[in-house]
Amino acid sequence: MKRIIVAGIILLWVSAESAWAGGDAKRGEYLAVAANCVSCHTAEPGGAVPYAGGRSLKTPFGTFYGPNITRHDKQGIGRWSESGFFQAMRFGTRPDGDPYFPAFPYLSYTMVTDSDLTDLWAYLRTIPLDNTPSRKHDLGVLFDWRLPLKPWKWLFFTPGAFVADLKQTQQINRGAYLVRALGHCSECHTPRNLLGAPKQSRYMAGGKGPDGKKVPNLTPARLKKWSDKDLKEFMVTGLFPDGDVVGETMGIVIRNSTGKLLSIDLDAMIAYLRSLPRIENQ
Amino acid sequence: MKKRLFTSVLSLVLCIGVVLSAVAQVKPDVLVKQRQAAMTLIGKYFGPLGAMAQDKAPFNGEMVNRNALFLEVLAKMPWDGFQDVTANEKSGALPTVFKDPARFKKASEDMQAAVANLVVVSKTGDIPALKVAIGGIGKTCGGCHDNFREKK
Numbered sequence: 237m238k239r240i241i242v243a244g245i246i247l248l249w250v251s252a253e254s255a256w257a258g259g260d261a262k263r264g265e266y267l268a269v270a271a272n273c274v275s276c277h278t279a280e281p282g283g284a285v286p287y288a289g290g291r292s293l294k295t296p297f298g299t300f301y302g303p304n305i306t307r308h309d310k311q312g313i314g315r316w317s318e319s320g321f322f323q324a325m326r327f328g329t330r331p332d333g334d335p336y337f338p339a340f341p342y343l344s345y346t347m348v349t350d351s352d353l354t355d356l357w358a359y360l361r362t363i364p365l366d367n368t369p370s371r372k373h374d375l376g377v378l379f380d381w382r383l384p385l386k387p388w389k390w391l392f393f394t395p396g397a398f399v400a401d402l403k404q405t406q407q408i409n410r411g412a413y414l415v416r417a418l419g420h421c422s423e424c425h426t427p428r429n430l431l432g433a434p435k436q437s438r439y440m441a442g443g444k445g446p447d448g449k450k451v452p453n454l455t456p457a458r459l460k461k462w463s464d465k466d467l468k469e470f471m472v473t474g475l476f477p478d479g480d481v482v483g484e485t486m487g488i489v490i491r492n493s494t495g496k497l498l499s500i501d502l503d504a505m506i507a508y509l510r511s512l513p514r515i516e517n518q
Numbered sequence: 519m520k521k522r523l524f525t526s527v528l529s530l531v532l533c534i535g536v537v538l539s540a541v542a543q544v545k546p547d548v549l550v551k552q553r554q555a556a557m558t559l560i561g562k563y564f565g566p567l568g569a570m571a572q573d574k575a576p577f578n579g580e581m582v583n584r585n586a587l588f589l590e591v592l593a594k595m596p597w598d599g600f601q602d603v604t605a606n607e608k609s610g611a612l613p614t615v616f617k618d619p620a621r622f623k624k625a626s627e628d629m630q631a632a633v634a635n636l637v638v639v640s641k642t643g644d645i646p647a648l649k650v651a652i653g654g655i656g657k658t659c660g661g662c663h664d665n666f667r668e669k670k
Binding site for chain 1 (some may be wrong): 557561669
């Protein structure tokens with residue numbers, strides 16, 4: 237009897253941590269590309285260790301630095317469990333219970349489905365560990381206080397996985413998932429209010445990005461000027477039809493994320509963007 | 519003898535004066551159009567290279583060599599169009615061009631260096647190295663555009 241209990245406990249413990257009870261790391265690798273984790277969690281200069289943290293995000297509240305999310309026990313997320321990862325992505329909450337700053341785009345990542353989160357977690361577990369300490373955020377006075385984020389989340393954040401809109405085609409739903417949940421495009425392409433929350437009435441209408449630079453309008457008001465072919469070409473190469481090159485802030489998204497997506501996924505994202513309500517520039 | 523010397527010096531000074539004033543009187547909107555023209559041609563000759571570097575177009579070594587030489591000269595051209603008199607003209611140039619001239623100058627030098635590098639690499643015919651060199655130019659374009667331009 238005792239042996240059965242011990243065996244049962246060992247089985248439960250092993251299955252909680254091992255891959256054969258968990259997700260598909262290969263699928264997770266593609267999801268990480270679509271979610272573009274590497275761009276924020278890797279330092280800016282070329283040759284930096286992937287996922288070892290460091291990239292800066294300048295906002296009106298100060299500068300955030302993407303942390304180390306390698307498997308390192310102390311400097312990375314080596315001690316995390318899958319449920320901790322779910323809690324971070326779905327609910328925007330740290331393992332210690334404190335809220336995350338929304339510079340970590342959980343307003344979008346909350347929509348990632350359970351099975352995709354499982355696969356992403358499986359992939360994250362395969363990332364080689366690195367002991368670079370995460371850089372502390374450089375925020376204005378009061379803005380580094382996490383307590384106000386609790387009412388902020390109550391006001392502006394609704395956790396929950398993506399739910400397909402049955403009135404739309406499968407392609408548009410796939411595109412919506414890629415743009416809204418994984419791609420988190422609206423984090424830059426939707427303007428924000430004074431409290432740093434996205435203005436849903438101007439969803440994807442562009443304006444001022446987080447670092448103050450202008451971000452394009454991706455609704456049909458502006459996108460109608462682009463053909464599907466040119467738009468897809470742009471999302472893969474970062475080149476405009478006249479040979480012009482996109483700015484680096486989007487350039488890194490194209491190099492690390494959209495430029496590596498499947499052709500049908502890009503088609504789906506374009507179809508979804510074209511289905512958005514038209515919002516003119518102000 | 520002295521009279522002759524005097525007349526020639528006077529004419530020379532007047533000529534120089536006319537030429538200088540002609541240059542100084544290039545209107546700011548013309549300067550803007552000229553630098554935009556240089557940028558347009560840079561786009562024209564970089565575009566096909568960018569596509570080749572990303573395997574979106576078949577690799578054409580001859581075109582790479584030719585365009586690299588065009589770009590080397592073109593890359594030097596836009597900068598004298600960014601004079602302070604153009605600061606109030608309508609264009610894609612952001613105020614940071616004039617507020618942070620040192621950084622703008624560095625960005626322009628980075629681009630010229632990347633193009634010069636392509637010319638050197640194009641002589642080796644090493645295709646993977648060429649793709650890397652072309653990508654390097656793209657990054658300098660993107661870096662400058664991000665900080666100093668608002669695409670209209």
